[in-house]
Amino acid sequence: MEYISDKDYNYIMNKHHDQSKPFNSLSRFVRNDELFDENTGLDPNFILENIMINDEKYKEFSHGIRKAKALEYVLSNTRISCDSRDVFPAINLIDRPLNKTIVRSWHREVFLDIIPEVENERLRLINDGIAQIYIDYDHSVPNFERLFNLGFVGLLEESEKIRNSKERNSEEDAFFESIKISYEAVLLFIKRLYNLASETEGSQKMAKALKTLLNGAPKTFYEAMLLVYLYFMISEYVDSLQVRSLSNFDKFFYKFYLNDLKNGITEDEIRKDLAKFFLQFTAIDNYWNQPVFLGGEYEGGKTIINELSYLFLDVYDKMNIYNPKIQIKLCYSTPKEFTLKALDMIRRGHSSIVFVCEPTIKEALMKRGYTEEQARDCNVKGCFEFSVQESFGCGGTSLNLLKPLEYTLHKGHDAVNNAFSGIESPDLSKYKTFEDFYNEYKRQLKGVIDLSINLVNKYEAYLSYINPQSLLAGTFKTSLDLVKDPMQGGSTGNGSGLSFGAIADLVDSLSMIKKYVYDKKELSLTELVNMLDNNFVGNENWLLKLKNDRDKFGNNKDLPDNFAIDIIEYLDKVVRPNLNEKSRGGRWGYSFHVARAVYALANNTATSPNGRLIGEELSKNFSASMGQNREGATAAILSTTKMDAVKVCGDVPLDLGLLPSAIKGEDGLEAMYGLLITFLKRKGHAIHFNVFDAETLRDAQKNPEKYQDLQIRVSGWNVLWNNINKVEQDGFIKQAESLI
């Protein structure tokens, strides 16, 4: 691999988990125990067993202090390793030990003993395919600016200074004490690492950097990366909270980069260290990929993109990796040259790069009352979510927009298990007009929304009881000033969110009902429901007719697109007024990105009127349903950007499929840029290009119905994939294989 020798590469790739053993990235972490000298700490299984025993000593203290003590116990005793083949230490992290012990015990206490009715309802919603609801510990980002400026030492000192600035009651004092215990534990841990690195041949560079971090803030590019790495590993793998971005990298690391060059550190060394930093996340291999973002603007409109941004992409490109994943905050000031470089990488297969539009996000956040500075400095995290600095909460609640449709068509019953899960709805004969039907759908939708919000509000009151956040609190100035856990009102952004899945399936279904039942009157609602209940068996011609119909979202067609606009209007009315103030001091919002939940929800979703069969994949993000973007890339962008992403103030992401041959050459790259800039100017939120490869084409050959929109460029002209015969498709697949 470029920048990293085979020897070093093999070490790092096996450092977090043994690559020769089966690894399921969903299970997060399978450690490589063999890597660690037993003299450096205790047996990991012993540590795991003793966390709860150790906790017995602190029963009279707050959960914050008890969790901090558990963190201290793990960091004091876990095995560590330094190696000349790497510049980042190895930590025997025991697969989220607090999650498996005290956090789990408090979680069970809350959901089984304190609010069991909430848990029962939560499980019912999941099992019935209505919603996927989980506590979202996955979308917070520490205040990196403060972390870089102060280091662990400075953050601890500041917390203590605020603690001692006035008299504290016992609850407040416990809050600060938990931060003190956590940060002292981190420093003690760094001391252990320093001692080991000092004694390890070939690890002197690491030792020197650890010493700097032991005493304060980082000074070099490498030290800043080491700080991020340590914070990430401790928070994510010990303290039970994901670090959902590695920061606005080119903004925060630029000063370190310049300083290094001034002090004689070569760019080559910086590149090599950066490559090893990237490779940590490649090796960890979390299924959700580790986000990091580039770009944005400074006050006054100057772009953040700098030499480091280019270097970052260049190293990433040459390593040919996909984890970490990269978001680019796109602005009008973003240099075209940089954007073209990123687009060129995307079309060569780097689908791990996505664009989020800062002007849209900025306007949206300012409309929600944040200052221009707060809006501009917002984090991009997760896939393409965004929030102001020092925020907690994103949305662990994914709702299925097709379920209320089932209730509307079945008198409030679920069409898969026949349970009465919705609100009582009338007999189909009562829907005399489409408006009657549509209004009833909205009533059912509101029922599901109210149910979910009510449920989540109840358990979110217990977030800091279950998993208090001392480490994160230390980086949040807001949390320190308010003396509140970041999850319980101690953040600048305290919103809770609903994410809605299957928007395109919904509006396509509404379009088909309006068109064929009410406008053309080609079939009755009862006949349609019978077809749906029988999965179109015996009515295959109707299935094809509904699938083939062009009035589908993502094609710049008024009928479905106007339904989507109207659904947003409705959600704005029924979701936005809800508060979570009792638990977290914020407001409810909504978005249209349900990530992996889209697959889980699909399993229990009945056949829908747009021709999607039971169990089949739901439409993703704010994109056309599978195979339905038949009017191409420009129509897809026009449809999605008809939505008011500023009003949504949440995710309105577009997945856009393109074929390598359609965007080849200089013309192709310029065309991609044209698509992207149009998306930006039309106030889109986020766009993800999918450049299809041979594997996709092979699937297209097997399942042509899913790929009715797929076009291929045949040397100077485009043809529809389905319009060429198998021999020709084989030829194209072969050609596509050579593109790699």
Add this chain to the structure above:
Amino acid sequence: MKAKVFEIKKFAVHDGDGIRTTIFFKGCPLKCVWCHNPEGLSSKTQLAYYSHKCINCFECVKICPNNAHIINNGIHEYVAKNCINCGKCEEICLGNAIKIYGKDYTVDELLKIVLEDKVFYDNSGGGVTLSGGECLLYANFIKDLFIKLKNHGINTAVDTCGFIGKDQIDKIIDYTDVFLYDFKAYTSKTHKNCTGQSNDIIIKNLEYLDKKGKNIEIRIPYVPNYNDFEIEDMIKYLNGIKNITKIRILPYHNFSTAKYQSLNYENTMPSVVPTNEEIENIKNTLRKISIHKIVD
């Protein structure tokens, strides 16, 4: 005034600068042996039947007013001689096996369609390209369309084989920003062998456009055994044409077999397809002798 169009392609990327909409007009005065758009040859409306996509739903049989679709031994059969090209079967076909090539559009109807993507032309330096068949067979229509496009500030291009009267070119020349000009052979003999016509008029028109100072993008199909042996002579000749902005080499592919079958045409497409390596080599060779930019 109406024109017969067989395809409207949005997000056309390689038909001139930027993101474009390309409109394909019916009818062509040439008959290239390698033609990839056989549906553009005839100036009449045609029904194409893609038999490999037929699912035997028989919806077309039910709706056809003239017995062009029948059931024969339980399988659908298309009887071309009975077809009146009414298009009813295309609308109802559940397997997307039927395609009507050649629909009549007014200038305003086409204008409405292309304006939908104006924002993309504006943001990419793109516009509208007219192709075919041979679009200049509709020069009067194109003039009206281009005048309206110019009123909207939209860049215009025609993709022409050049085998057309100079008077037709004169009708549209002032409203056309770019000519995508096909150059298929150097000698008249080879040209006639490949396309059925001599290239005398084509060369005269090319020199005329050059004299008029028009932007010209040359497109050369590279077809082994048909025109490959003249390609260096073509490039040398083109060195004498001043206003060429770029030359695009189009490697021949035989991906249009299904179209020939669907139209019940004899498939004239050559069997030898150039390899990627061959194309790269030839482009590198040509770059050494061309004064113009040769692009992919």
